[in-house]
Amino acid sequence: MRTQEKNLDMPNAHLHELFVDELKDVLGAERQLLKGLKKLANAALSDQLKEAFNAHYEQTEGHIERLKTVFEDLGLSARGKKCKAMEGLLEEADEIVEEFQDAPEVLDAALIAAAQKVEHYEIATYGCLVTYAKLMEHTTAQELLALTLSEEKETDELLTTIALESANLGKQK
Template identity: 45%
Template sequence: MATKTSDTKDNNTTSSTTTSTGAAIGTATSTSAKKTTAVDNATVKESDMKSSPLHKFFVSSLKDIYYAENAIIDALEKMQDAATTEELKEAFEDHQLQTKKHISRLEKVFKLIDETPEKKECEAIKGIIKEGEEVIKSTEEGSMTRDAALIIAAQKVEHYEIASYGGLAQLAITMGHDKAADLLERTLQEEEDTDYELTEIAETYINFDAEQED
C-alpha cells in the first residue's frame, strides 16, 4: 500500500511539473507573439506616417531650406566682399561659418527621420539673394549707404530662415520627432540672434553715417 501511495504522489508531481512547464512555454510564446505584434505595428505606423501628406510636406520643406542654406553661403561671401566696414564684413563671415553648421544640422535631421538629404530648388531664397545682388550694383562702393542696404538684404534672408525653421520645428514636435525638433529649434535661436546682431550694427552707427552721405 505504501508503494502505491508513493507512485500516486510521483504521478501528481510529474503532472504538476508538466502543467507548469506547459504554462511557462505558453506564456513565453504569448509574450514573444506580443513583441512581434508590437514591432509589426510600429513598422506599419512608421510606414503610414511616411506616406502621410504632412510628412511629405515636412520633408519637402527640409529640402527647401537645405537648398537655401547652401545658396546663402555663396551669397554671404559676395556680401562680405562688398561690405564697407570691418564689423559688417566680420558679421557676414561669422554667418557663413554658422550656416555651414546649420547645413550639417539639417543633415542630422534628415537622418533622424530616415530620409536622404536632398536639395529642392527654392524660388523664394533665389529672389531674396537676387535682390541682395541688386543692392550691391545700385549702391556706391565704400559707402555706408551700401552697408545699410546690405544689412537689410541680409535680414531678409534671416527672416526667411526664421520663418522656415520656426514652422519646421513645430511640425517636428507635432509628429513626435523630438530630437529633430531640438536641432531645428537650436538653429532657429541662432538665426534670431544673428538678426538681432545685424540690427545692433545698423543702429549703432551705420544708419546714422549713411544718413550724412551726399
C-alpha cells in the same frame, strides 16, 4: 511624394510630406546662402559687418550639417532642392550691391536690409519646421531645428544692432 507606410503611425502624419519638402527647400536655401554671404562680406565696408557676414557663413555651414542629421534621423537622404525664395532674395542683394556700391554712406545699411530679409525668411521657415517636428514627435529634429532657429534670430538681432549703432548712421566700424 507619398507618405511612406511606416510614417502613418506617427502623430500628425499628414504633415510628413510637407515637413520633408520644407527640409529639402531649406537645405537648398542654406547652400545657396553660402555663396550669397561671401558676396555680402566682400561688399560690406565696415569690418564689423564683414565679420558678422563671415561668422554667419560659418554658422550656415553648421546649419547644413544639422539638416543632414535631421534627414539621417528620419531615414532619408539629405537632398536639397533649389529654393526660389532664397534665389530671389539673393538676386535682390546683388542688385543692392550694384545699386549702392558708389554710395558708401548707405551701402552697409542696404546690405543689412538685404541680409535681414534673408534672416526673416529663414526664421519663418525654421519656425514652421520646429512646429511640424514637435507635432509629429520628431524630438531630435525639433531640438536641432530649434537650435538653428535660435541662431537665425541672434543673427537678425546682431544685424539690427550694427544697423542702429553704425550702418544706418553712415558710420564705419
